[in-house]
Amino acid sequence: MPILEQYAKVAGVDVIQHLRQLSEPLKGMRLVHINSTREGGGVAEILYKMVPLMRELGIDASWEVITGEPDYYVCTKSFHNGMQGAKVQIPQKLLRVYERTNAEAAEALAQRLHEAQVVLVHDPQPAAMIRNSGNRNALWIWRCHIDVSRPFRPTWAYLRSFVADYDASVFSLPAFAQPLPHPVYIIPPSIDPLHEKNIELAIEEVQSVCDRFEIDVSRPLIVQVSRYDRFKDPLGVVQAYKLAKRFIPSLQLVLAGGGAADDPEGEMVLSEVRAAASDDRDIHVLLLPSDAHRTINAIQRAADIVLQKSLREGFGLTVTEAMWKRKPVVGGDTGGIRIQVINHHTGFLVETPEGAALRIRYLYHHRDLMLEMGEKARRLVRDYFLVTRHLREYLAMILALLHGEEERVVLK
Amino acid sequence: MAEEPPVPPFNVKDCSLVALATGKRALDLRELRDNIQFISPDSIYYHFWGTKMRPSFEDPDYHNDFATWAHRSLHDKTLAERLSMLDPTGYTTLEDLRRDLLEVIDERLDEIEQPTWVGRDRQFEFIRAQIVVFSTHLVVQHPREFAELMPTLSAGSVFYHFIDARRRNKGGVDDFENWLESWSAAAAAAPAGPPPFEDLRMRIRHIDPFFSSLTDLRAELAAAFRQHVRKSEHAHT
Numbered sequence: 001m002p003i004l005e006q007y008a009k010v011a012g013v014d015v016i017q018h019l020r021q022l023s024e025p026l027k028g029m030r031l032v033h034i035n036s037t038r039e040g041g042g043v044a045e046i047l048y049k050m051v052p053l054m055r056e057l058g059i060d061a062s063w064e065v066i067t068g069e070p071d072y073y074v075c076t077k078s079f080h081n082g083m084q085g086a087k088v089q090i091p092q093k094l095l096r097v098y099e100r101t102n103a104e105a106a107e108a109l110a111q112r113l114h115e116a117q118v119v120l121v122h123d124p125q126p127a128a129m130i131r132n133s134g135n136r137n138a139l140w141i142w143r144c145h146i147d148v149s150r151p152f153r154p155t156w157a158y159l160r161s162f163v164a165d166y167d168a169s170v171f172s173l174p175a176f177a178q179p180l181p182h183p184v185y186i187i188p189p190s191i192d193p194l195h196e197k198n199i200e201l202a203i204e205e206v207q208s209v210c211d212r213f214e215i216d217v218s219r220p221l222i223v224q225v226s227r228y229d230r231f232k233d234p235l236g237v238v239q240a241y242k243l244a245k246r247f248i249p250s251l252q253l254v255l256a257g258g259g260a261a262d263d264p265e266g267e268m269v270l271s272e273v274r275a276a277a278s279d280d281r282d283i284h285v286l287l288l289p290s291d292a293h294r295t296i297n298a299i300q301r302a303a304d305i306v307l308q309k310s311l312r313e314g315f316g317l318t319v320t321e322a323m324w325k326r327k328p329v330v331g332g333d334t335g336g337i338r339i340q341v342i343n344h345h346t347g348f349l350v351e352t353p354e355g356a357a358l359r360i361r362y363l364y365h366h367r368d369l370m371l372e373m374g375e376k377a378r379r380l381v382r383d384y385f386l387v388t389r390h391l392r393e394y395l396a397m398i399l400a401l402l403h404g405e406e407e408r409v410v411l412k
Numbered sequence: 413m414a415e416e417p418p419v420p421p422f423n424v425k426d427c428s429l430v431a432l433a434t435g436k437r438a439l440d441l442r443e444l445r446d447n448i449q450f451i452s453p454d455s456i457y458y459h460f461w462g463t464k465m466r467p468s469f470e471d472p473d474y475h476n477d478f479a480t481w482a483h484r485s486l487h488d489k490t491l492a493e494r495l496s497m498l499d500p501t502g503y504t505t506l507e508d509l510r511r512d513l514l515e516v517i518d519e520r521l522d523e524i525e526q527p528t529w530v531g532r533d534r535q536f537e538f539i540r541a542q543i544v545v546f547s548t549h550l551v552v553q554h555p556r557e558f559a560e561l562m563p564t565l566s567a568g569s570v571f572y573h574f575i576d577a578r579r580r581n582k583g584g585v586d587d588f589e590n591w592l593e594s595w596s597a598a599a600a601a602a603p604a605g606p607p608p609f610e611d612l613r614m615r616i617r618h619i620d621p622f623f624s625s626l627t628d629l630r631a632e633l634a635a636a637f638r639q640h641v642r643k644s645e646h647a648h649t
Contacts, residue, residue: 014566021546022428149532174537177433186431186539312533334533345469376469384467396428396544407454411546 003049004056010193011388019057019388022395025411027058031118031398032109034064036076036125040290042189042317043122043145049192049387050394064109066126068101079124082155083148095158099128106132113138118398121166128162139401142166145189147314147335149175168401172315173336183405185397188336190390191320191381196293198324201301209298213284219250220364223303225296225322227257228270231312233332235269236353238276238283240309240330243357245282248364253277256286256299300325304370305363309356313337323347324381326374330359340385346377419594422587424550424565427572429465429541431458436538440527441486444478444536445517453506454540456513460500461575462541464626465567475622476500477536478513485534491520499622504584545572555592555609559641562634567626574629575621588633589616612640 008016033051035043047063054061075094082088106113106129113119113129116138121127123145130140142163148156148171156178163169163180170185171177177184191198210217222241226232234255241253255273270287277283288295300306306322308331315336319329323340329347331337341347348359363370383389403409434455438444448456459477474480474496483492494516503509521527548569552558573587581590592613599608615636621629 018426018428018566018568021426021548022544024546171433174431174433174539175533175535177435177537179435184433184435186433339467342467342469380467380469392428393430396430396542399544400430400542405542407540407542409542409544411544 002056003052006194007053007386007388011382011386015386015388015392019053019392019395022392022399023054023057023059025399026395028060029118029398030060030062030116031120032062032064032112032116033120033122034066034105034109034126034129035122036066038063038065045192045195046190046387046390047122049194050391053387053391062112064112066101066105066129068105069097071097072101076125079155079159080146082152083124083146083159085150085152087152088155090155090158099131102126102128103132105129110134120394124159127159130165131162139168139398140166141168141170141397141401143170144176145172147172147176148178149173151178168397170397173339175335176314183401185393187390187393187397188339188385189315189317190385190387191317191324192387193324197297198321199297201294201298205294206298206301209295210302213254213286213299215252215254215284215299215302217302219252220248221252221254221303222305222307222360223254223256223299224307224309225256225300225318226308226310228266228273230265230269231310232257233309233311234273235276236311237307237309237356238273239353240307240356240360241283242280243354244360244364247361251360252282252284254284254286254299254303256288256296258288258290297325300327303327305330305360307356308332308337309350309353310334310337316340320381320385323377323385326371326378328363328370328373328377330356330363340380342380344373346373346380419591419598422552422591424548424552424561424569425545425572426548426566426568427543427545427576428568429458429462429543429571431462431539431541434538434540438536438538439532440529441482441488441491441517441521441524442527444481445514445521447536447538448478448510448513448517451538452540453510455538456506456510457500457579458539458541460498460509462539464575464621465571468625481536485530485536486528488520488524488528490523491516494520501578501584501621506579543572543576555595555612555637556641556644558588558637559634562630562637565630567630570626570630570633574619574633575626586616589613592616609640611643612636615639 004016033047037044051061051063071094075090075098078088078090113133118139120141120143122143127142166182168183168185169180170187172189174186207217224237228234245251274285277285300322306327306329308316308319308329310332313332313335319331319337319340322329323346329341331341331347331349333349333351341349343349350356350359400409436447436451438447463476474483474492479492479495482488482495498512500509577587578584592609595608619632
């Protein structure tokens with residue numbers, strides 16, 4: 001089945017029709033996406049579908065990946081941490097590797113870049129390619145997927161020297177946007193409803209996953225899916241669970257997160273969570289591999305309520321995933337969670353474990369409301385947070401840029 | 413029945429809004445006020461009308477971003493209520509709206525000792541939008557066609573023709589009323605009874621977008637056109 005038809009089934013025929021109309025003037029346009037990995041991570045996940053969608057709309061879209069030696073990845077990992085506020089010191093030697101890798105990539109892709117009309121560069125890894133590309137006839141757009149609201153200034157200053165050369169930038173939330181000498185677009189991220197993380201699962205599969213982890217689906221279940229990180233406040237979630245359990249004795253809690261091989265703090269947090277949970281067989285602390293998509297999917301679907309009690313959060317796509325599965329979310333009042341969790345409609349925003357416990361109690365007391373909120377949550381994601389909306393905004397942005405910086409662009 | 417005069421058809425368009433950061437932010441009421449004074453009118457437009465194109469549900473507490481911020485971040489319910497009463501449909505220009513917005517804020521600044529300061533994660537972010545307008549290729553020859561067609565229009569089409577139109581059309585009218593006025597004007601040139609579609613035009617004029625979502629507005633518009641068609645059919649039987 002053509003990919004547009006697949007998305008029409010989940011997002012709506014009208015959404016696809018909208019995309020067709022918007023992309024009409026862009027048919028045949030050569031657009032190149034550039035990032036640093038084809039496997040793993042949110043960017044690859046979205047490009048995996050967005051590129052075929054663009055192609056089916058008639059855009060000549062391609063996806064190129066920049067690769068380098070180990071020092072290149074050490075450098076870009078430092079960029080990632082620095083942009084999120086860590087005070088990283090990056091030796092000049094690594095910066096030279098970064099620049100050289102980008103120059104070599106630009107040379108290797110010279111023909112492709114020369115022919116392109118739009119180049120969409122994702123995150124810092126390939127950001128310096130613009131310096132070495134001879135083709136400045138194309139529109140160069142830098143798409144930042146990271147929370148850059150409080151960057152370590154020297155890191156950002158270095159990267160900004162490249163980003164400033166672009167024709168436009170895109171950030172996920174207004175708070176992430178940095179001052180730049182070109183238009184700065186705000187386009188929130190999205191989920192792919194056809195990804196294994198989000199597709200419908202048979203009830204038997206959900207049951208099987210729960211059986212594997214000794215989760216009783218006949219009893220109340222709350223879940224938080226996040227890596228073991230202090231900002232996700234897993235200890236706060238345990239506390240909320242314990243408070244709520246006084247009133248809902250059969251309540252269970254699942255905390256499910258990825259491994260922390262290169263994250264010593266993550267290991268420490270995981271130990272603390274295990275210690276806090278050790279006296280309660282109804283708390284399941286799961287350490288899952290990063291590609292355990294169907295397992296995570298099943299666990300979210302088994303839940304009555306999903307928590308994302310973050311103290312700080314970027315956009316919070318785990319919230320979007322839960323909402324897509326018709327789950328009300330009790331979330332921390334921070335970051336992108338605020339634009340997804342609408343109090344009394346798709347869940348509740350809370351500040352404290354006590355607040356979370358209260359809302360958990362409330363929802364179990366109003367089961368019909370829980371279902372109603374779940375339906376609203378799904379509708380909100382369908383209308384605003386699917387990859388089809390993401391694509392629509394990219395198309396609108398490109399059209400707007402091609403018409404100069406006019407406030408109103410009227411297509412013939 | 414008098415022959416209805418010809419009028420150019422109604423070309424149904426759709427639109428997509430793309431948001432841009434202005435780089436302006438406010439941590440307290442005074443900063444909000446100072447930014448509002450000089451911000452692009454597009455930003456004021458976005459923070460009033462752009463809410464219709466963003467995730468929301470029925471019965472939001474407040475009806476523009478300034479009021480919502482006053483309530484949620486400044487915890488100033490008095491200010492939030494006053495700001496929420498600013499109805500953009502009551503203004504022919506954004507500059508007039510800006511003026512009254514500043515007036516409400518200045519009044520509140522006079523009343524309070526010290527503006528509340530919020531943390532960075534609660535600052536007000538001034539956004540503006542670009543609107544990309546495109547054709548749906550739907551062409552409506554006669555108002556009666558909207559009785560069937562209106563429920564199928566996208567939210568973007570409703571926004572463009574019912575909300576955005578007020579910025580484009582003389583007198584701040586929407587595109588549907590504007591088109592129906594053309595029918596009246598054409599009929600005036602060939603007198604044969606009362607202006608056609610006058611009732612329908614008045615009914616549409618009285619549809620208040622302030623509290624309604626785009627879905628609700630579409631339903632109200634559809635109901636107006638359907639009622640008109642029913643009345644016309646009844647008058648001719």
